[in-house]
Amino acid sequence: MSIKTASSSSSELRVVLRRRRLDLFPIYLLIPSLVLITLINLYPFAAGFYYSLQDGTLLQTGAFVGLQNYLDLMTRPEFHNALRFSAIFALFGVFGSWAVGLGLALLLNRDIPGRGFFRVALLLPWILPSIVSIVSWRWMIGDQTGLVNVVLGFFGIRPIYFLSTGEWATFSIIIVKIWRSFPFMMLSLLAALQTISLEIYEAASIDGASPWQSFRYITLPQLLPISVVLWILMTIWSVNDFETPWLLTQGGPSNATENLSVLSYRYTFLLNNVGLGAAVAFFTMLILMIFALILLRRQQREP
Amino acid sequence: MTRHQRRLVMRWSLFVLMLVLVTVVNLPIISLILNSFRSTSEILSSRSFLPEAPTLENYAFVTQRTSFGQWLLNSLIMAGGGMALSIMAATLAGYVLSRFRTRFVTAYGTGLFMVQMFPILLALIPLFIFFRTLGLVNTYYSVIILYTVAQLPFATSMFRAFFDGIPVDLEEAAKIDGANRFQAFTLVVLPLAGPAIAAVAIFAFLFSYNEYLIASVFLRREELFTVPIGIQQFIQQFSTDWGSLMAAAVLAMLPTFILFLFIQKYMMYGAIGSGVKG
Secondary structure, three states: OHHHHHHHHHHHHHHHHHHHOOOOHHHHHHHHHHHHHHHHHHHHHHHHHHHHOEOOOOOOOOOEOOOHHHHHHHOOHHHHHHHHHHHHHHHHHHHHHHHHHHHHHHHHOOOOOOHHHHHHHHOHHHHOOHHHHHHHHHHHHOOOOOHHHHHHHHOOOOOOOOOOOHHHHHHHHHHHHHHHHHHHHHHHHHHHHOOOOHHHHHHHHHOOOOHHHHHHHHHHHHHHHHHHHHHHHHHHHHHOOOHHHHHHHOOOOOOOOOOHHHHHHHHHHHOOOHHHHHHHHHHHHHHHHHHHHHHHHHHHHOO | OOHHHHHHHHHHHHHHHHHHHHHHHOHHHHHHHHHOOOOHHHHHHOOOOOOOOOOOHHHHHHHHHOOHHHHHHHHHHHHHHHHHHHHHHHHHHHHHHHHOOOHHHHHHHHHHHHHOOOOHHHHHHHHHHHHHHOOOOOOHHHHHHHHHHHHHHHHHHHHHHHHHOOOOHHHHHHHHOOOOHHHHHHHHHHHHHHHHHHHHHHHHHHHHHHOOHHHHHHOOOHHHOOHHHHHHHHHHHOOOOHHHHHHHHHHHHHHHHHHHHHHOHHHHHHHHHHHOOO
């Protein structure tokens, strides 16, 4: 009796074991990625957080200071400034490039002669090296002999020093950001547009829907899921964007266009204050994670 | 007007509209190219859009008096290395994410998405200190590894979307024919992934070739500079020499441009892969 119980429970155990047996094949294939990500993302993640709790420099680790760097940040005006500018930069950059990208995607989705050429030509701002775009933009808007001011002068408008005042520099940098980002939006939205079945539009037009109504009640809802993903990605990329503000204005004039990435860079590599720089970077990541989680949750809840 | 004529007018007015839009959007690039054929003094004084006295002087200066060729070679090595390594790692990972649904794999997929939120600077600070102790600052290796990892999330999700579109039946058939799972992947699925690999290769190469921040942190000797860092030096060294600066910028965008023309048709595919997946 007791033997029988033991054997039956051991065979049950075997079944359970077989079912639970770890399949190592997928893990083998993941090893290269796992090693790289552990070394280049997870290790710096932990180390970066640890550095943010110290007052070290690039050359030597400092004393453990707890949350002092974070408390210090909260009292610094340049941090508040970077937080505000990052939000403005992301908000206008994301929606601006989304709107421009959507408009051009809608145009490209129509039957226009030379459509292939236009699509390719509109991708150029996106594929160019950031330094090349910035060099050309700096000349376009840099001073009174730049192309934009020449054109404005043609209409009798006095030259505007786009990179010399805080407001104009903020405006210019957002425009340049939109210019560099809209092609990605356009391409992704165009791809999504082409998956919408034409039958839906035909049915709607038979029911008497106007073009605007078709757009509002068919196109936009169909584009919403991909748009949410694009908004999340673009927000992350904008907040983490170092190159556009750094190369265009170096965060100036007087920190007006300094986002969190530029601030972190300045603290770390120019002022040699690793603790503060790491604290800014870690804080940035926390904000982005919370933001992305909230949006993703929302999206998952409404299928 | 007949219906046909109305449609024709509509089509061609849209064509004109697109032509205007494309020109306006590309105005910075067009003016950059035009300016590269002018002397600096003409750039600063002339109000004409077209060069009045076209010259190749700027190009001669950039190619003969600067290390531009070396920077270009450095860029190709580092962008190419990052591209090759990220494709190797990402095809494997993308395949796993597409075919296996274990808890570990799902967690990896979520983790990979989260990694994209990582501010690159947060990684650069510890890595700079870490690589310096290993003596890897001012070497190709540090930059290549970082380029590889920076592209992994994007590349993996593109491959995953691509493999999702390949029916599992193909692998099942290969297994019946006696292939093991690894062979089913390398001999049956991977050969079908040519277009996806091409698309990811463009994205990966463009990312690395265009990248500025990582290179500027890790490459501090002129003979190791990539093209963007070299041009940045240009702005500082020759602050008023717009002519050479613009010629250097035009030369810098040539490789990008050529590669892009060869394989732009895959770009649409890439956007579908990364986008619609959502």
